[in-house]
Structure formats: structure tokens, C-alpha cells
Amino acid sequence: MTGPLHQRIRSDIEARIRSGEWAPGHRAPTEAELLAEYGCSRMTVNKAMTALVEAGLIVRRKRAGSFVARPKVHAPVLNIPDIQSEIVARGETYAFRLLARAVRTADRDAPEEVELAAGGKLLALEGVHDAGGRPFALERRLVSLKAAPEMEAADFARVPPGAWLLEHVAWTEAESRISAVNADADDARLLALDEGAACLVVDRRTWREGQHVTRVRQVFPGEAYDLVARFGPGA
Amino acid sequence: MTGPLHQRIRSDIEARIRSGEWAPGHRAPTEAELLAEYGCSRMTVNKAMTALVEAGLIVRRKRAGSFVARPKVHAPVLNIPDIQSEIVARGETYAFRLLARAVRTADRDAPEEVELAAGGKLLALEGVHDAGGRPFALERRLVSLKAAPEMEAADFARVPPGAWLLEHVAWTEAESRISAVNADADDARLLALDEGAACLVVDRRTWREGQHVTRVRQVFPGEAYDLVARFGPGA
DNA sequence: CGCTTCAATATGTATAGACATATTTGCGAA
DNA sequence: TTCGCAAATATGTCTATACATATTGAAGCG
Structure with missing residues (x-):
């Protein structure tokens, strides 16, 4: 040394x-x-x-x-890369296909939507991330236009929604839940899978300064995607 | 302040x-x-x-x-608690059922096993973590007896293998891969699920000072388990 | 014997000054 | 004009010292 x-x-x-x-x-x-x-x-x-x-x-x-110290809980650093970077890093072509886009008010019967909207409107997006021309991930997202008003005018052919938010609404905090589900009929069709195929789901909610910004649910084909976490206890 | x-x-x-x-x-x-x-x-x-x-x-x-700084990759802190602590924290009774235990040499055709054994023998364990009397997770583990020789005499009714290693081989480093699979016939039987049910799989390899210590594959019923990761970029 | 008090100890925070190092900027020479 | 060098600047490291604070352990007292 x-x-x-x-x-x-x-x-x-x-x-x-x-x-x-x-x-x-x-x-x-x-x-x-x-x-x-x-x-x-x-x-x-x-x-x-x-x-x-x-x-x-x-x-x-x-x-x-x-x-x-007594090593207690494993707190690994989980790498949730930007999907676009991930695909480009693999040397495959990347594209985001926007399937649906709507501006609407929160559903009064869904408390989470009401909290997210915070009195404003919601931007609802649905799209597919393609890698090498084939579906890689399905994304359903709600964005609070109160928290990110400029997003109503954004063009997601150029920059996918996640990257757009990272660029324009920096230094957010988030909570992700990772789980496994069987693909339903919609998921299967959009991801070109068999119905019932195991999928990895990342459900992420994002805040900035306590204000809820976006909620996204990303569905990955289980066989094609791994999340990797590296760690030493406390390192 | x-x-x-x-x-x-x-x-x-x-x-x-x-x-x-x-x-x-x-x-x-x-x-x-x-x-x-x-x-x-x-x-x-x-x-x-x-x-x-x-x-x-x-x-x-x-x-x-x-x-x-420009926030780049989200590097959330993922909470992979000890399964026992997790279950106890939920207020349910915990038990580890050892299903199989064997000491054997590495399979020469499996390079990973050879590397793990490092010239010594392997301890192969299979067991189920029960929560409230019902299967919660399936665990298949290989331990290098060269790295953890005292483990050959350990009693896993008292302390499950993961906790035993944390206690006796502290300050390890690890890499976890998280994926989703459809339960095969064995998984389904041991976890009391239908065959094909989506399961969350955590595949973890652990080292100490560069020496491979253990490899474990934990299978969780997708509907019953979420991994939660919290983060701010860089926090 | 048990309780309180007090001093010793090791860390926590902060100061003021010093020199090292990397990088930018601007000046001067080719 | 452009290249290269030197000065200015902001951070990086380190010292010697000082006082604050929490905790332990022991002395003293009822």
C-alpha cells in the first residue's frame, strides 16, 4: 500500500x-x-x-x-440497471415500444392512485422494452403530472420513461418489491411467452422529497433475466 | 439540527x-x-x-x-434477511426440516463443484424452512468442508445452515442472483404448490478471502414472498 | 453487602496551521 | 494561432492540541 x-x-x-x-x-x-x-x-x-x-x-x-462488529443482516447492493443500458451493454439493439398512453384522473377507489396524483392528473403508460427485436420487459407506469409536469410533452420513442425521469427528476428515493408471478394472458401475449410462464416482477415506487413521483411495474421473462446483487456484510 | x-x-x-x-x-x-x-x-x-x-x-x-453528482445506476440496498429472523419477525413459528445430508466428493463434470470443493469434500444439504407449520422456502446447499470443516458435525435442527455459517464463518462476501422459475414436480411437492407455480429463486455463492465457501439455492413460493429493496441513488 | 459517587479511560468533535497534489487558466514563446 | 509552461486555486492529507462525552471500574459510605 x-x-x-x-x-x-x-x-x-x-x-x-x-x-x-x-x-x-x-x-x-x-x-x-x-x-x-x-x-x-x-x-x-x-x-x-x-x-x-x-x-x-x-x-x-x-x-x-x-x-x-457482529455481521447481522446481509444488505447487498442490488444492481437494478436502467433497462436500456443493460440491453446495450449486452450488445443487442434496444427499442421502447409505447403501446398505450393516457392522461386521466386518479381512480377514487384506488387509494394509491389518489396519493400518487396528489390532486393532479396521472400519466398512464404501457410499453415493451425490446432487445434484439424481441420483447425483453413489459412496463406499466403511472406518473404524477403534479410531480413531473414536463413529462406530458415527452417523446418516449427517443428516451424511455425510466431514463427520462432519471434525467429530469434526479435524486429520488425508491422502494422496489421483487416477486415472481405466472404470466397472465396479456403478459404472455406481449412478452411472447406461454401463459403461466414464471416471470420476475419489479414493482417500484419513487418519491422526491416525500412526494410520490411514479409507480412502475416491470415484468421480465423469468428465463431471460437475472437480478444480481453483490455484497459483503456491511461492504 | x-x-x-x-x-x-x-x-x-x-x-x-x-x-x-x-x-x-x-x-x-x-x-x-x-x-x-x-x-x-x-x-x-x-x-x-x-x-x-x-x-x-x-x-x-x-x-x-x-x-x-449525476445519479447513474440505482444501487438499492436489498434486504435479504436471514429466513429464520424473517419468519420470527412475522410472529410465526419457525422450523428447519433437514431432508437430506451427504458428504461427497465434487462431481468432476461440474466445474463449479470442483472449484467449491478446492480439493476437499463437499457437504450437500437439502431442507425446508417452515413458517407456522407450512413450507416457506426450499433450500439446497453445497458447503466446502475445506472452508468450513466444523460444519460436518453441526446439528441443523438447532441452527439452520445459513445462520450456522453466518455465526461461524463471519465476514464473507457473496453474490446473489435472483430469478423466477416455474416449480418443477419436486419443488411443488416440497413446497405444497401446484406444479408450474411461479417461484422466486435466490442463488447465492459465498466467499471468504477469495475462497469459495458455499453455494445455496433458495426457492420461495412467488405468491408468499417479496424481496424489498429501498434506496436513494447513492444513499 | 449494596448503593452512590467519582475519577480514569477511550472515543467524539473541533481548531489552526502546514504542505502535497491535481487541474485549470492565462501568459508567453514558437 | 497554437503549443507548452507556470501560477493560481481547490481539494487531499496530516499534525499537535484541546475540550466534550459516555462508560467503566473502583473507592467510599450507609
């Missing part, structure tokens, strides 16, 4: 934790011991230890000391 | 980014400007800005300044 000293200290300690040399619960050296070992100031070892705390590898308690 | 000053500076800036007041590409104040505004030392504003860089909200370039 030739980089900054605080990084070297950090990776030295991280290596001992990941190798199991320091098991969970093991007491790590105090800052005083580390600064003596590395011959540096306290701020430098503090920076290293603080980073390890953020990474979830170390738990610190005043007076008691620093301890190797 | 009454907490530490660096945190207050951080959240002030974060709020302006998330609200859209500072769009992606916008140039944020320099450290000199911030320390004048907050009347603090440079180390303090630097700590705030460094945290925003780690969070992916800010990109900094020497001489040029600090800029609001």
Missing part, C-alpha cells in the same frame, strides 16, 4: 477482520495504540477507524474501546 | 441536492466559502464534504471544485 496513511491503516485492520484473525467481538487496538504503532497523529487513526465504522466492520464504545 | 456541526453542514447541503435546488452538475460552495458561512475550521467542512462524496452525492475535483 502506497496511498494515504489513513487508508493503509484502514485496510490493515480490515484485512485482519475479513481473514477471521479478529473474530466478531474481538477488541481492536485503541487509537493511542494505533498512533504509536504507525507513528502518526490521532486524527489520522481516527479517520481510519471512523471509515471502518461507516463500513459496518467496527463498533466503537466510549471508554470501552473498538470492537469487531 | 442540534448534533455535531459537520453533520449539520452535511445535511444542509444534502437537502439542497435532494430537493433539486442544486441540480446535478451544479457547483457547490468551496470549502473556503463554507467555513466562512459556518464560521468553523476547514477540517470540519472537509469532513462534511468527504461524507457526501462517500454517499455519492458530490464529486470533487482539485482546482475545479465540488459538484453535485
Whole structure:
């Protein structure tokens, strides 16, 4: 390691934790011991230890000391790439076919739609993402025109709705639910599958500053699509 | 905000980014400007800005300044809880039924098994996680006894294999693939489903220090299980 | 013996200054 | 005009010090 000293200290300690040399619960050296070992100031070892705390590898308690954390829940980073990028990265041609587009008011009997619309109108979109000329994913989306009014004029032949929103309504927060369903007759027809084929469904709701922006349901043929999540506990 | 000053500076800036007041590409104040505004030392504003860089909200370039990052790929944090904790949290009784257990050598025709075994033997496990007395997930697992030799003596009635590994082989890294399949005859029987029912499959491989530890395939009834991922871009 | 109090300890936050480093910008020379 | 070099600038790292704060462990007291 030739980089900054605080990084070297950090990776030295991280290596001992990941190798199991320091098991969970093991007491790590105090800052005083580390600064003596590395011959540096306290701020430098503090920076290293603080980073390890953020990474979830170390738990610190005043007076008691620093301890190797107990890995709890796996919190992997799931890669939900933009569908267009994903397809282009595979070297296939990409296209978005808009099947239906409507501007309407929220259905009063659907509380979720009412909340999404927030008193304004809704843009309802339905389309298919094609990869290499064949259906890759089916997308049904509701957009709050109150949250994204410019979207009413957008042309989705150029930029698909997801990418348009990412571009124009940045820094949103979202919650995705991933599940598996059997394709119904509509899904099967649009995705060129047999009815009943297993499909991966990503149901995503997106907010900005607490305001609901969009809700989308993407259906992928189960055999053609994998979501990949990589992780170390806390890394 | 009454907490530490660096945190207050951080959240002030974060709020302006998330609200859209500072769009992606916008140039944020320099450290000199911030320390004048907050009347603090440079180390303090630097700590705030460094945290925003780690969070992916800010990109900094020497001489040029600090800029609001362009949100790229959604990298949500996916919650893959331990199945046992998940079931217990729902208030249902949990049990793991071990259906098959074998110690064997790797199949020479399966390169993945050979790599996992790394010259040693493999422990093959098959079992069902029950929630409230009904099948919740089907698990088929291979464990490298070279990486986890103590596992040969473990009793999985007490602690299911996943939890056992988390406890004894901490700080692993993993990759999960999430897909959807139609239940085959075996899956359907063990999970008490109709054949062909859509199931969510999590395929996970786990390493420690580059050494392959285990590979597990968990099959969940599609109708009974959702994976939930929450995220803001880079948060 | 149990309770309270107090001091020692290790971390948490912050300062003011210093030098290093990368990058932009502008000036001067080919 | 264009290329290349040098100065200005903003961040990156580090030091030495100081005081705040939470927690532990031990001393003191009823």
C-alpha cells in the first residue's frame, strides 16, 4: 500500500477482520495504540477507524474501546440497471415500444392512485422494452403530472420513461418489491411467452422529497433475466 | 439540527441536492466559502464534504471544485434477511426440516463443484424452512468442508445452515442472483404448490478471502414472498 | 453487602496551521 | 494561432492540541 496513511491503516485492520484473525467481538487496538504503532497523529487513526465504522466492520464504545462488529443482516447492493443500458451493454439493439398512453384522473377507489396524483392528473403508460427485436420487459407506469409536469410533452420513442425521469427528476428515493408471478394472458401475449410462464416482477415506487413521483411495474421473462446483487456484510 | 456541526453542514447541503435546488452538475460552495458561512475550521467542512462524496452525492475535483453528482445506476440496498429472523419477525413459528445430508466428493463434470470443493469434500444439504407449520422456502446447499470443516458435525435442527455459517464463518462476501422459475414436480411437492407455480429463486455463492465457501439455492413460493429493496441513488 | 459517587479511560468533535497534489487558466514563446 | 509552461486555486492529507462525552471500574459510605 502506497496511498494515504489513513487508508493503509484502514485496510490493515480490515484485512485482519475479513481473514477471521479478529473474530466478531474481538477488541481492536485503541487509537493511542494505533498512533504509536504507525507513528502518526490521532486524527489520522481516527479517520481510519471512523471509515471502518461507516463500513459496518467496527463498533466503537466510549471508554470501552473498538470492537469487531457482529455481521447481522446481509444488505447487498442490488444492481437494478436502467433497462436500456443493460440491453446495450449486452450488445443487442434496444427499442421502447409505447403501446398505450393516457392522461386521466386518479381512480377514487384506488387509494394509491389518489396519493400518487396528489390532486393532479396521472400519466398512464404501457410499453415493451425490446432487445434484439424481441420483447425483453413489459412496463406499466403511472406518473404524477403534479410531480413531473414536463413529462406530458415527452417523446418516449427517443428516451424511455425510466431514463427520462432519471434525467429530469434526479435524486429520488425508491422502494422496489421483487416477486415472481405466472404470466397472465396479456403478459404472455406481449412478452411472447406461454401463459403461466414464471416471470420476475419489479414493482417500484419513487418519491422526491416525500412526494410520490411514479409507480412502475416491470415484468421480465423469468428465463431471460437475472437480478444480481453483490455484497459483503456491511461492504 | 442540534448534533455535531459537520453533520449539520452535511445535511444542509444534502437537502439542497435532494430537493433539486442544486441540480446535478451544479457547483457547490468551496470549502473556503463554507467555513466562512459556518464560521468553523476547514477540517470540519472537509469532513462534511468527504461524507457526501462517500454517499455519492458530490464529486470533487482539485482546482475545479465540488459538484453535485449525476445519479447513474440505482444501487438499492436489498434486504435479504436471514429466513429464520424473517419468519420470527412475522410472529410465526419457525422450523428447519433437514431432508437430506451427504458428504461427497465434487462431481468432476461440474466445474463449479470442483472449484467449491478446492480439493476437499463437499457437504450437500437439502431442507425446508417452515413458517407456522407450512413450507416457506426450499433450500439446497453445497458447503466446502475445506472452508468450513466444523460444519460436518453441526446439528441443523438447532441452527439452520445459513445462520450456522453466518455465526461461524463471519465476514464473507457473496453474490446473489435472483430469478423466477416455474416449480418443477419436486419443488411443488416440497413446497405444497401446484406444479408450474411461479417461484422466486435466490442463488447465492459465498466467499471468504477469495475462497469459495458455499453455494445455496433458495426457492420461495412467488405468491408468499417479496424481496424489498429501498434506496436513494447513492444513499 | 449494596448503593452512590467519582475519577480514569477511550472515543467524539473541533481548531489552526502546514504542505502535497491535481487541474485549470492565462501568459508567453514558437 | 497554437503549443507548452507556470501560477493560481481547490481539494487531499496530516499534525499537535484541546475540550466534550459516555462508560467503566473502583473507592467510599450507609
